[in-house]
Amino acid sequence: MHMLEKITKENDIKQIERQDYPALAAEIRDFLIEKVSIHGGHLASNLGTVELTMALHAVMNFPEDKLIFDVGHQSYTHKILTGRKDAFETLRQYDGLSGFPKRNESPCDAFDTGHSSTGISAAMGYSIARDLCGGDEKVAVVIGDGSLTGGMAYEALNGLAQLKTGCVVVINDNNMSIGKNVGGLSKYLNEIRLGNAYNELKTGVESSLMGSKTGKKIAKVLKRSKDNIKQFFVPGMFFEELGITYVGPIDGHDINQMITTFQHAFRLDKPIIIHVKTKKGKGYGYAERHPDYFHGIAPFDRISGKVLAAKKTSCYTDIFAKKMVKLGETHEDVVAITAAMAQGTGLVRFEEAYPKRFFDVGIAEQHAVTFAAGMAAAGMVPVVAIYSSFLQRSYDQILHDVCLQKLHVILAIDRAGLVGQDGETHQGIYDLAYLSHMPHMIVLAPKNRYELEAMLDYAYAYDGPIAIRYPRGSAYKGHADIQTPIVYGKSEVIQEASGVAVFSCGHMMEEADRLVERLEAKQIPVTLVNVRFQSMLDTELLDRLMKTHTVFVTLEDTIMQGGYGEKLHAYLAEKNSPEQYTFISGAIPLPSVPQGTIPELRHHMQIDAEGLAEKIVPCYKKHLK
Numbered sequence: 001m002h003m004l005e006k007i008t009k010e011n012d013i014k015q016i017e018r019q020d021y022p023a024l025a026a027e028i029r030d031f032l033i034e035k036v037s038i039h040g041g042h043l044a045s046n047l048g049t050v051e052l053t054m055a056l057h058a059v060m061n062f063p064e065d066k067l068i069f070d071v072g073h074q075s076y077t078h079k080i081l082t083g084r085k086d087a088f089e090t091l092r093q094y095d096g097l098s099g100f101p102k103r104n105e106s107p108c109d110a111f112d113t114g115h116s117s118t119g120i121s122a123a124m125g126y127s128i129a130r131d132l133c134g135g136d137e138k139v140a141v142v143i144g145d146g147s148l149t150g151g152m153a154y155e156a157l158n159g160l161a162q163l164k165t166g167c168v169v170v171i172n173d174n175n176m177s178i179g180k181n182v183g184g185l186s187k188y189l190n191e192i193r194l195g196n197a198y199n200e201l202k203t204g205v206e207s208s209l210m211g212s213k214t215g216k217k218i219a220k221v222l223k224r225s226k227d228n229i230k231q232f233f234v235p236g237m238f239f240e241e242l243g244i245t246y247v248g249p250i251d252g253h254d255i256n257q258m259i260t261t262f263q264h265a266f267r268l269d270k271p272i273i274i275h276v277k278t279k280k281g282k283g284y285g286y287a288e289r290h291p292d293y294f295h296g297i298a299p300f301d302r303i304s305g306k307v308l309a310a311k312k313t314s315c316y317t318d319i320f321a322k323k324m325v326k327l328g329e330t331h332e333d334v335v336a337i338t339a340a341m342a343q344g345t346g347l348v349r350f351e352e353a354y355p356k357r358f359f360d361v362g363i364a365e366q367h368a369v370t371f372a373a374g375m376a377a378a379g380m381v382p383v384v385a386i387y388s389s390f391l392q393r394s395y396d397q398i399l400h401d402v403c404l405q406k407l408h409v410i411l412a413i414d415r416a417g418l419v420g421q422d423g424e425t426h427q428g429i430y431d432l433a434y435l436s437h438m439p440h441m442i443v444l445a446p447k448n449r450y451e452l453e454a455m456l457d458y459a460y461a462y463d464g465p466i467a468i469r470y471p472r473g474s475a476y477k478g479h480a481d482i483q484t485p486i487v488y489g490k491s492e493v494i495q496e497a498s499g500v501a502v503f504s505c506g507h508m509m510e511e512a513d514r515l516v517e518r519l520e521a522k523q524i525p526v527t528l529v530n531v532r533f534q535s536m537l538d539t540e541l542l543d544r545l546m547k548t549h550t551v552f553v554t555l556e557d558t559i560m561q562g563g564y565g566e567k568l569h570a571y572l573a574e575k576n577s578p579e580q581y582t583f584i585s586g587a588i589p590l591p592s593v594p595q596g597t598i599p600e601l602r603h604h605m606q607i608d609a610e611g612l613a614e615k616i617v618p619c620y621k622k623h624l625k
């Protein structure tokens with residue numbers, strides 16, 4: 001590791017001889033494989049961008065220059081080259097190094113990312129601000145071919161075409177999103193990627209035309225023409241036609257070629273797109289062969305490539321995926337939509353079973369929802385499976401296109417609640433707050449694996465906008481024997497006593513069971529309610545429980561503001577005088593939640609069974625007096 005040892009702070013790469021860059025790249029790869037094998041993380045994308053990041057660092061100065069990573073899951077080499085190598089011991093851990101760029105982690109991180117397709121807009125903002133402030137720093141953004149399927153990227157390209165100042169957009173094209181990339185632009189980039197065959201064809205056409213006088217004329221006209229045939233001569237025509245200079249495709253593992261190209265690009269006072277071809281997973285056989293599996297990976301054994309913690313129980317995603325296949329079998333009007341997360345949401349199973357009724361729209365959550373609304377208006381029953389934090393993109397589409405028309409669209413909100421080590425940008429804690437107030441929308445959350453299946457049946461039978469939110473991780477098997485029918489707006493009482501009433505939302509049931517156990521061990525009688533409909537109150541049940549209970553507690557996996565507990569608290573306050581009851585919220589008290597394991601985070605926020613029990617016991621005793 002002697003090259004890597006020379007990198008202790010930003011810009012140190014410039015002290016390393018160019019001839020030693022390949023050795024440095026190899027050491028970085030080895031380091032990445034080792035650290036990600038211990039802590040987990042986004043391996044394949046990082047392995048693919050080692051040389052690309054080194055080349056950018058060779059020509060940029062940090063922190064003065066601004067380098068933005070779209071999504072940011074490929075920023076590990078940048079972190080190493082800006083002096084954060086040692087912090088990889090804490091990668092993705094609580095209080096540790098983030099797996100994404102973070103401005104509060106280093107002045108060399110220009111812009112926080114995590115969600116896709118924001119990078120070009122941010123770079124454009126930096127470029128214009130630089131000019132307004134009379135600066136001369138370089139600005140660049142690295143965006144993947146998958147992220148280029150996101151609508152925001154096109155809005156930005158539209159703006160970029162009018163930009164009269166320097167801004168370097170590097171398209172990191174590895175011909176992959178998490179899985180197979182989709183859509184017209186992906187096909188277009190792929191055609192350019194296939195440069196060899198294409199160039200041969202191009203040269204062939206050109207030279208054969210050049211053989212005759214008329215041919216020469218045709219070749220000239222073709223070169224000047226703006227129609228499709230010109231594609232034979234000018235790769236990247238789409239961008240050129242927009243008015244953005246395009247260069248490429250160039251080899252994203254050839255550092256020298258990239259350095260020369262970047263040096264020229266940064267001299268321009270207009271925007272430029274540099275199309276770079278890379279291999280996702282490069283340098284680690286397993287990741288090269290299975291880049292989707294090694295996109296985001298749990299700790300693994302680097303020799304065998306196998307994940308260390310074997311999966312013991314099914315996760316909610318698996319339950320959802322299998323149930324979707326069953327639903328699809330009995331109901332031909334069911335269609336499934338994903339936004340570039342066919343693996344993550346489990347919809348690959350549906351795709352295999354019913355390819356014609358499966359749609360991967362790319363990283364296009366807004367389009368996914370309105371596309372579903374269109375299908376629902378035409379009589380289909382679309383199930384749109386999107387991670388909670390990515391669904392934030394679709395707020396207006398859900399409200400304007402689905403809810404206002406009361407269309408029967410089923411939102412399957414995966415990764416709802418805390419997700420853990422991806423941190424702030426990925427915690428699925430806001431969806432309930434922004435969905436609850438939408439007209440006609442109802443939001444359900446299953447207490448266990450069985451209820452998720454029942455809720456999907458309910459959602460199919462329901463005629464209107466409906467969301468089912470379920471978390472990352474193992475599906476709870478508790479209360480398998482309690483499966484009362486789902487009734488609109490009604491909660492399910494798991495056990496009834498008097499004293500403390502615990503309202504558990506969705507999968508928080510696992511934590512709620514631990515809490516009940518703790519309280520009962522202290523002889524405190526507890527009622528346990530499975531909330532089921534998180535967006536509304538079961539007032540009939542509440543009116544009954546208010547007569548016999550003094551302490552009301554919620555367990556929620558969403559932020560407090562706009563959560564279930566807030567509604568419950570307001571209802572209690574309306575119906576009781578303050579001395580009659582105590583309300584204790586187990587919702588997320590922070591505006592954003594950092595990375596860490598889920599138990600760690602809950603403990604930190606005191607919303608785990610232990611933290612809540614500590615608050616409940618004295619309150620209960622106070623009311624006894």
Ligand SMILES: Cc1ncc(C[n+]2csc(CCOP(=O)(O)OP(=O)(O)O)c2C)c(N)n1
Binds near residue numbers: 148280
């Ligand atoms: C809005 C949004 N939707 C979905 C994702 C999940 N996601 C993270 S990376 C990724 C694929 C990105 O592909 P690409 O930009 O080509 O980068 P690569 O992984 O190939 O390096 C997806 C779908 C996300 N981060 N943001």
Ligand SMILES: CC(=O)[C@@H](O)[C@H](O)COP(=O)(O)O
Binds near residue numbers: 071
């Ligand atoms: C970078 C990104 O947004 C995704 O790769 C995300 O990290 C996936 O999360 P899961 O591991 O929960 O599927």
Ligand SMILES: [Mg+2]
Binds near residue numbers: 144145174175
């Ligand atoms: Mg890609």
